[in-house]
Amino acid sequence: MRRLVDFFFDRRIIGLTLLFGIAGVALAERMVVTLPMAYFITFAVIAFSVVLTGRIKTSIYFGLAVVALIAFVSYAKIKWMSVAPNIVDIYYFAFNPGTLAFLLDGFLPLVVGVIVLFLGALAALFVFGWYETPSSKSRWRALIAFPLCVALAIAFQPRSFSGVEDLMSFRYITSVFTSMKHLANLRDPIPLLELLDREVASLDGDVETHGVCKQLVSKPDIVVVQAESIVPPEIFYDGEIPKELEGAFNGPDETLRPLKVETFSGGTWITTAGFVSGLPIADLGWLTSYSNFILEGRIRQSLVQYLSDCGYHTVFLSPLHYSFVNEGRFMESIGFETFIDQHDMKAPSTQESDSFYYNNALSVLKEHRQNDDRPVFMFVLTMSAHSPWNYRMEPDRTVAGEPFSTDSEINEYFRRLAISREDLEEFTNQVEALSQPTVVLEFGDHQPGLTLDYWRRREGPAPLANKESGAYMTSFQVQPLKTDLAAPVPSFERLDLQFLGVTLLEIAGIPLTPIQADLRNMRDECMGLFQSCGVEGRLNAHYDCRANQSSCSDARVEHSLSGAHKREYVQAETARVD
Structure with a gap:
């Protein structure tokens, strides 16, 4: 030595x-x-x-x-x-x-x-x-x-x-x-947190809105799939798109609907928080990556809590551990009644095929329907498209059209995209076979890191510094099962994530609170744009609405039903008033 x-x-x-x-x-x-x-x-x-x-x-x-x-x-x-x-x-x-x-x-x-x-x-x-x-x-x-x-x-x-x-x-x-x-x-004021503090006083008037929602009998089950690292090749790829993936993300009406999120390559939980809150989580600034820790107990007007108050059994399926980036505690704080993690599903790893998570979701749905007559709101996270892409997931599984590229990582990523489409189709078929009216929403949480070079070629060396970059674009699709949508799925040049939750409520036929109705109206007025809305003062007006419902442009419960559902809603509202 x-x-x-x-x-x-x-x-x-x-x-x-x-x-x-x-x-x-x-x-x-x-x-x-x-x-x-x-x-x-x-x-x-x-x-x-x-x-x-x-x-x-x-x-x-x-x-x-x-x-x-x-x-x-x-x-x-x-x-x-x-x-x-x-x-x-x-x-x-x-x-x-x-x-x-x-x-x-x-x-x-x-x-x-x-x-x-x-x-x-x-x-x-x-x-x-x-x-x-x-x-x-x-x-x-x-x-x-x-x-x-x-x-x-x-x-x-x-x-x-x-x-x-x-x-x-x-x-x-x-x-x-x-x-x-x-x-x-660390102790500097953060506008987003100040806004959330202002909102507490506005919650007093929500109870009677929830009462109207509870009286609706025909509430569909709602299944949301937040697809890890999923983005249609049409959005980023500058090569020839495999025919097996063309239009594979468009939904039943064959329309690609771009969705703008706030994170790239990681930070799935940031997208989740933006979806359930209708707020720009990136406004936390340098603390954005720690949103699950900072926002725990602060979001009082979440999509999940509203559906829970409407009588839904709210379930979150995570491929990760309960404590991962404080996800379990945060999700429970915003209204999830049941949190199922990697341990509960007995997952061999944190990155299984989508079919693994869908099979667990189906088991939960079947068990719930045997023991509980409430409708279900289920949020499912997938992981198959997550990095790394230097190995073959499900190596024995053959996918039509492969190989998709001479680039090994792009080839594996496209292969996983194709597998995810097969698994989602099988899952929706199985859910439909349960014969319960269900609305399925799937959306991508962010783009994978391997798309960055494509955006650098298009937008310059630092595309991520521009929040309007195409690198922050994914997509969403809606599939109604055994039911008709209560409103058409909006098609804008893009939809910002903050509008996705209220859009889901609208098309599922759930009554909107004054705040939600204002957010829906802002979506239409601003053509799907949230922070970059071209209507002067509209964003601040919505923030004022969130903090004080009486300042909302239309402080009434709104609904977008037709036919029998609309009559049911009117009857419930009349009974409440009487």
Whole structure:
């Protein structure tokens, strides 16, 4: 061991290590403008280690290993979530058992890589440190060098960077350190949270609306499928679209309906929160990725809670663990009565085929109908199209038309899209066979990371910095089973996610509260656009409506039924008034 240590302590080897380390920092940082900052961060880490240990040789190896670990974690998070690491991750994600289980199950090689780098850093600190004599002179010099390097790192931070660029740029070293400035903003007011606080007072008038809803006898079951990483190739692909996928996302009326979401490549829970709340979750700013933690207990006017008050049994099926990014607690806080997770379904992994989750959903539906006469609102998350795409899911399953591309990842992604269409069709056929009126809504949560290169070619090097980018587009479709829709499915150039929940209520024939009716009216007035609505003052008017129902443009319960359903509603309303 002593000979090995002497080898690594040789000045020439240390010099080569520093040269390779400097080159590695440049390779990992990827941006020339932030490279000086990355170097001073590296030197600061080394100097800090010297301050603690008094061992300069050991600290060089330890410091470079720590920087490599930071770069590797940054690479992994950006690759799979398209959002750089944030210092707040340590609080929200690092010790969340559901998140850790998800990482171990789906990204084991990356986790192993992080562990190896971490152990390497510890080895440099303890093994080399055992043989190197500490030097008080080195420690005193480091006491001067450390604050100087920190000051220079701060001084060389580009002033032109915005919060979006800080989160989205592929800077594998400086991003996590840049995020430290957010700690100073933890107590800053966030407009979205202020709006939610204002809404509490508006809930008093909702009870009689719920009473009208409960009196409706013919409420259909509602099944919502939030399809992981699903996007029609027509939206992003610039090659020849496989004929097996053409029109495969259009629904019964053969119409592709684009849906704009607020996240890319990751953050499924952000889309879920936007759907159930009708609010722009991205307005949480740099805290958007932590929405499930921050919004728990704050959303009092959710789609789920309303349907629960209308007499629905609300069920959430998650392929992940209950504690994953606080999903279980958040979903229960917005009105889900039953939460079924990976453990409950006895799923072998967090990424099974869609048919696995659909079979579990069918079992829940059948059991419910045997024991409960309430209608069901069921929310199902799928996972088959989730990354990585470097292996063949269901390897023995043959899909018509494959191979779809010479690019192995695109080929596997298209293959999974085709499988998802087959599984969804089988699922809807089985639900229809249960002979209960049901409305099925399917929508994509976000695009997969492999579409980013396509958008860079179309929109420039940083498409994700533009919230109007096509990279935030997915689609939705509606399938009525054993029932007629109470209203036509709207077809706009695009529909923003915030309108999808109220659209579901409208087409399912559920009475709308004044707030929901105002949101529906805004959808039509703004042609499906929420925050970018072209009608001046319309968004603020809706926010005022949410905070005070008396300010809504039409403070009456609204409904869009026809025929027998409409007569039933009128009779229920008359009985309530009498």
